[in-house]
Amino acid sequence: MAISKKIREQITQGSWIRRMFEEGIALKKKHGVDKVFDLSLGNPILEPPPEFRTELLRLAQDETPGTHRYMPNGGFPETRAAVAAALAKETGAAFTAADVIMTCGAGGGMNVALKAILDPGDEVVVIAPYFPEYFFYIDNHGGVTKIASSDPDFLPDTDSLGRALTPRTRAVIVNSPNNPTGTVYPAERLAQIGQAIRRAESRFGTEIYVLSDEPYRKLLFTGAPFPFVLPHHARTVVVTSHSKDLGLAGERIGFLAANPADPGRAEFVEASTYANRTLGFVNAPAMAQRLVARIQDALVDVDAYRKKRDFLYGALSEIGYECVEPQGAFYMFPKSPMPDDRAFVALLQSKLVLVVPGTGFGSPGYFRLSYCVDDRTLEGSVKGFAEAFEEAKSR
Ligand SMILES: Cc1ncc(COP(=O)(O)O)c(C=O)c1O
Known part of the structure; x- marks a missing residue:
């Protein structure tokens, strides 16, 4: 290959988000788009004002x-x-x-x-x-x-x-x-x-x-x-x-x-x-x-993001996840119920819920989820979060 060694290394090792994205595509192909709950990407979902x-x-x-x-x-x-x-x-x-x-x-x-x-x-x-x-x-x-x-x-x-x-x-x-x-x-x-x-x-x-x-x-x-x-x-x-x-x-x-x-x-x-x-x-x-x-004074409907945060923060807290309540943006960073965040992310993946290990953000022991997704994906993910939490406790 003629590309630089550094770039090759950065592409292959660099991005957990990209890796989850690619695994998500494979899972969606195998199980169907509506069976996979992808909370791995921060692609703003709200339409412009x-x-x-x-x-x-x-x-x-x-x-x-x-x-x-x-x-x-x-x-x-x-x-x-x-x-x-x-x-x-x-x-x-x-x-x-x-x-x-x-x-x-x-x-x-x-x-x-x-x-x-x-x-x-x-x-x-x-x-x-x-x-x-x-x-x-x-x-x-x-x-x-x-x-x-x-x-x-x-x-x-x-x-x-x-x-x-x-x-x-x-x-x-x-x-x-x-x-x-x-x-x-x-x-x-x-x-x-x-x-x-x-x-x-x-x-x-x-x-x-x-x-x-x-x-x-x-x-x-x-x-x-x-x-x-x-x-x-x-x-x-x-x-x-x-x-x-x-x-x-x-x-x-x-x-x-x-x-x-x-x-x-x-x-x-x-x-x-x-x-x-x-x-x-x-x-x-x-x-x-x-x-x-x-349009410097215009803004997307921020309340829609707040409602999504409230829903998922509430659901995860009820299951037993520990998480600092987010006050802005559209991400949450709960504690992994297993010390190895990558193993837990793999367990969640087996429940068809996609998130990103905290390791990718310099903080092992946590995982990142993005709640800028449609409500069907948010609601559908809760079952997988609950099952993975239970299984993690018994491991
Ligand atoms: C913390 C942070 N900084 C910068 C960016 C880059 O955003 P953009 O280049 O689209 O403004 C992002 C995008 O996700 C981000 O999360």
Whole structure:
């Protein structure tokens, strides 16, 4: 084979989610689609809000010459201004268009930011349980991933974070609401993260970014405002997308926003704009940029996700599963009733319920399920969860 050894290894060993996905396809072929309950994937199930279609139809009629041409690599000035205004309203921070770059989703944005700040061998700290793609994103730009741990309630352990910070640390990735746990990090913990980072900066004479990965920040069930990382560390970059809050995952539209409190942000934005171009994204899709500029206040029906959470959290708790109640996103991270999470996931699979072992998220002994599935799949999975729990107890 002519492909790189590293990529071959990453493809074969890298992704539990992908592995479960492939096993799911095989099981569905064997038993029939409606007999298999696949909770392994985080593909947003809710349709975009009605404002999306109205705007899309309007845009389709727009014959202004140049509408579909290249634009500045950071995006249309009017889209950046609309995003900055919405973010300023949400956060109270004085964002302007110059602080914002439109990106191909949060995944594209994270790659752009990492390319902008990493030299080969630089370190990026992620907090377990983590979104496994971070490893590949960091590796894409010559970085090295270091892992900090969480408390049993899945909030970052700030002592562990402090120990993970070294003279080579260039960034810490914070992901709240979290994939895979659904936990929302409270302001006090974010303040402690900021303090730990500043202690490391003054000890090592370095500058450390927080890359705040927030694609789930509007999928919140608490009723309380979202605790932003921004006030707790000046060198913070918001990385997000409209994949989940507008249900537009396939349209690849998101943005980066550098904290107005960061005096070095103009240089970061310049470097990220260059990275957006040279990574080959060139710019975020033009139609999607025009679209989201007009619907910044729209949102999918978050209550539908809350109802799904309530149903499954209630059903699993009743069976006896231990789980921290998710406060946002659309994932749950229950404790495996057997010490070996992979063995338990295999047992669940024998009941035709598909989830992902916690090992894949850096936290063995747990499993991740995604409840952004239709109600038939959710309801149908409960029997398998109950049977597997009983069998696990007797093993
Ligand atoms: C934590 C987290 N970050 C980033 C992404 C990337 O999302 P997108 O590139 O669609 O915005 C995802 C997608 O599942 C995610 O769960």
